[in-house]
Amino acid sequence: MDFSNAIRGIVRAWRAQGRRLTAPRRAVLEALARAGCRADARTVYRLARRMYPKTGLVTVYRTLELLVREGWAERWEEGGTARYELAQPHHHHLVCLGCGSVARWERCPIPVRRGTTVRGGFLVTGHRMELLGYCKACRQVRG
Amino acid sequence: MDFSNAIRGIVRAWRAQGRRLTAPRRAVLEALARAGCRADARTVYRLARRMYPKTGLVTVYRTLELLVREGWAERWEEGGTARYELAQPHHHHLVCLGCGSVARWERCPIPVRRGTTVRGGFLVTGHRMELLGYCKACRQVRG
DNA sequence: GTAGCTGCAAAGTATTTGCAATTAA
DNA sequence: TTAATTGCAAATACTTTGCAGCTAC
Numbered sequence: 001m002d003f004s005n006a007i008r009g010i011v012r013a014w015r016a017q018g019r020r021l022t023a024p025r026r027a028v029l030e031a032l033a034r035a036g037c038r039a040d041a042r043t044v045y046r047l048a049r050r051m052y053p054k055t056g057l058v059t060v061y062r063t064l065e066l067l068v069r070e071g072w073a074e075r076w077e078e079g080g081t082a083r084y085e086l087a088q089p090h091h092h093h094l095v096c097l098g099c100g101s102v103a104r105w106e107r108c109p110i111p112v113r114r115g116t117t118v119r120g121g122f123l124v125t126g127h128r129m130e131l132l133g134y135c136k137a138c139r140q141v142r143g
Numbered sequence: 144m145d146f147s148n149a150i151r152g153i154v155r156a157w158r159a160q161g162r163r164l165t166a167p168r169r170a171v172l173e174a175l176a177r178a179g180c181r182a183d184a185r186t187v188y189r190l191a192r193r194m195y196p197k198t199g200l201v202t203v204y205r206t207l208e209l210l211v212r213e214g215w216a217e218r219w220e221e222g223g224t225a226r227y228e229l230a231q232p233h234h235h236h237l238v239c240l241g242c243g244s245v246a247r248w249e250r251c252p253i254p255v256r257r258g259t260t261v262r263g264g265f266l267v268t269g270h271r272m273e274l275l276g277y278c279k280a281c282r283q284v285r286g
Numbered sequence: 287g288t289a290g291c292t293g294c295a296a297a298g299t300a301t302t303t304g305c306a307a308t309t310a311a
Numbered sequence: 312t313t314a315a316t317t318g319c320a321a322a323t324a325c326t327t328t329g330c331a332g333c334t335a336c
Contacts, residue, residue: 020310020315041301056318061301077220080300080326094265105262112252112274119248121279122237129272131255136264163290163335184326199293204326223301223325 001104003033006088010072027052028063037093037102038076038083074128093130098138105131144247146176149231153215170195171206180236180245181219181226217271236273241281248274 007029014021031047032039039047041060048055064084067073076083094103116124150172157164174190175182182190184203191198207227210216219226237246259267 018311018315022310022316024317054318058302058319059317062316077223080220080223080225082223082300094262094267096265097268103262103265107261109253109255110272111254118250118274119237119246121282122239122246122274122276123282124237124274124276125240126275127272128275129253129270131261131265131267132269132271133265133267139264139266161290161336165291165335167292197293201294201327202292205292225326 001036003086006072006086007033010067013070023052024048024055024059025063027055028060029067032064032067032073032084032086035085037085037104038078039085040081040083044084092128094135095130095132096135096138097132098134098141101135103135144179146229149215149229150176153210156213166195167191167198167202168206170198171203172210175207175210175216175227175229178228180228180247181221182228183224183226187227235271237278238273238275239278239281240275241277241284244278246278 010029011021014025027048028044030051031044034047035043041057041064044064045055045057045060048060064073064075064082068075068084072087073084074087076085089106090108092105092108094105096102110127110129112118112124112127114125118124153172154164157168170191171187173194174187177190178186184200184207187207188198188200188203191203207216207218207225210229211218211227215230216227217230219228232249233251235248235251237248239245253270253272255261255267255270257268261267
């Protein structure tokens with residue numbers, strides 16, 4: 001996955017909004033892109049510090065929340081921990097009930113389109129889905 | 144929604160397993176059924192105490208986790224809070240991005256069946272989905 | 287009778303907030 | 312210059328755990 005386009009887009013939008021492009025923010029962006037699917041704040045923090053060691057955990061939280069609020073990132077919660085990832089390109093997840101691993105799945109089998117209205121007036125603007133099951137490795141162990 | 148069948152099933156299964164049907168557990172079951180979609184532990188606690196006032200919050204947590212572990216209930220996490228609901232009958236959710244309300248949606252538009260294998264060996268046994276958008280009330284306010 | 291269950295209080299963990307210092311533009 | 316941003320430390324919120332007493336079976 002190459003997220004350089006996504007990052008460029010975010011940087012451009014932030015510039016246009018008058019937001020400041022600080023070193024910690026750049027580090028969090030880069031870290032989020034490298035972290036893969038559903039990284040928790042601590043993971044992003046650890047990666048961000050490689051790029052800018054003075055980055056603080058609080059700034060990681062604040063930057064991630066900013067990205068979610070503006071739609072650049074998605075937030076998932078699992079086991080009492082928030083997890084984040086870049087939203088684009090659209091994708092879903094395969095969640096293994098055996099080992100807990102989460103894999104990216106770029107197909108989208110959901111036929112409900114944006115702009116559709118369902119169940120008495122609910123306007124659909126998006127969706128999120130996960131397929132639950134067992135990954136190859138766990139299936140081999142369980143037989 | 145009538146959950147009396149679900150509750151009867153749970154009680155029967157617990158009996159068969161040798162689990163004890165204590166007053167707090169009955170209260171939590173009943174409370175969960177009455178609470179509707181995605182009730183947090185405190186809501187279940189409050190309702191359970193109406194039926195059995197000595198119910199403790201810790202027991203609520205423990206009973207809910209037991210139900211999730213055995214597949215009777217589903218756990219969702221939102222905003223740092225775990226939310227629970229009875230899993231049967233199968234349904235999805237309409238989540239309003241305006242007011243945060245969550246409505247039950249009994250249709251299932253997902254064509255990926257249990258038992259299917261996707262993406263190099265991942266065996267699908269279930270799924271969860273939510274449609275994001277705006278409820279009728281919020282659409283009227285936003286115009 | 288006895289294992290399983292309960293509830294209190296304490297501990298653990300994740301996340302948010304107040305605020306003075308810092309810094310990008 | 313100056314308002315946005317940062318990071319520390321403290322506060323908050325949710326959930327889990329240790330353990331002694333209780334109770335369904």
